[in-house]
Amino acid sequence: MSKWTTADIPSQSGRTAVVTGANTGLGLATAEALAAHGAHVVLAVRDTTKGTRAADQIRTAHPDAAVTVQSLDLGSLRSVRTAADELNAAFPRIDLLINNAGVMYPPKQTTEDGFELAFGTNHLGHFALTGLLLQNVLAAPKARVVTVSSQGHRIQAAIHFDDLQWERRYSRVGAYGQSKLANLLFTHELQRRLDSRDTIAVAAHPGVSNTELMRHLHLPSAVNPLVGLLTQSASMGALPTLRAATDPTVRGGQYYGPSGLGEIRGYPELVESSAQSHDEALARRLWTVSEELTGVTFPL
Numbered sequence: 001m002s003k004w005t006t007a008d009i010p011s012q013s014g015r016t017a018v019v020t021g022a023n024t025g026l027g028l029a030t031a032e033a034l035a036a037h038g039a040h041v042v043l044a045v046r047d048t049t050k051g052t053r054a055a056d057q058i059r060t061a062h063p064d065a066a067v068t069v070q071s072l073d074l075g076s077l078r079s080v081r082t083a084a085d086e087l088n089a090a091f092p093r094i095d096l097l098i099n100n101a102g103v104m105y106p107p108k109q110t111t112e113d114g115f116e117l118a119f120g121t122n123h124l125g126h127f128a129l130t131g132l133l134l135q136n137v138l139a140a141p142k143a144r145v146v147t148v149s150s151q152g153h154r155i156q157a158a159i160h161f162d163d164l165q166w167e168r169r170y171s172r173v174g175a176y177g178q179s180k181l182a183n184l185l186f187t188h189e190l191q192r193r194l195d196s197r198d199t200i201a202v203a204a205h206p207g208v209s210n211t212e213l214m215r216h217l218h219l220p221s222a223v224n225p226l227v228g229l230l231t232q233s234a235s236m237g238a239l240p241t242l243r244a245a246t247d248p249t250v251r252g253g254q255y256y257g258p259s260g261l262g263e264i265r266g267y268p269e270l271v272e273s274s275a276q277s278h279d280e281a282l283a284r285r286l287w288t289v290s291e292e293l294t295g296v297t298f299p300l
Helices: 025-036 048-061 077-090 117-138 172-194 212-216 224-230 239-246 280-294
Strands: 016-020 040-045 066-071 096-099 144-148 200-204 255-258 268-270
Touching: 016 025, 016 117, 025 040, 025 048, 025 066, 025 096, 025 239, 040 048, 040 077, 048 066, 066 077, 077 117, 096 117, 096 239, 117 144, 117 172, 117 280, 144 172, 144 239, 172 200, 172 280, 200 239, 239 255, 239 268
Parallel strands: 016 040, 016 096, 040 066, 096 144, 144 200, 200 255
Antiparallel strands: 255 268
């Protein structure tokens, strides 16, 4: 299965999938593929107008698709709690929770709750959402929590417990790297806490995909013609997430990414994350801090 594609996705009929950030890019490609294979897909998005357009786009391509839109702003714990309450009421069983939404290299900003934007959105928002939905995830047989990380977890990446919100000195690259490392530490610690349950936690990364996530890079105009050569499409970038979510051979704690040189592009395969992302003491400390900051504890 060296060239795993959407054709390899088994039937998702009868399953419910919640995909964050699903109105564009990787999230939309992920949601469309799951809907095309029979899942009831919930587009959990900050902008519901764009989410409705995305749902219409999926239904146009797949007239039988079951798609709904859920308002969710991961930069607001108030919004996360409201969304979780509504999702738990609407879907007693959630088979797939795909933590896809994220921001990359934004200028220094804070979330509604005062967290640095990348850490607050990419990690803390998803940590809280997962904890609040987990009871319904556990109710589904062989459910999965898939969290999208990045090769950025290797670049200037550390968990800065002495300055988690980058109040003293801000680095776009460092803040993004911290959030993506946190995604992997969270995945591995969640898998350990799930223990012998048949629900698993898995991670994936899209390589370098040409999506709206890159809007804060501000590349020189001379470089723009090279972007298409050095990146891959959203549909290719979504394949590692889709494989992590649906391939029957996937095991808890695994990490999927592109198979090409440097994991920049290519078909999805099992890859390795950094040694730091497997540090159990670091993961436990981050988990405790994340509980304190979000006020969310997991039913495990």
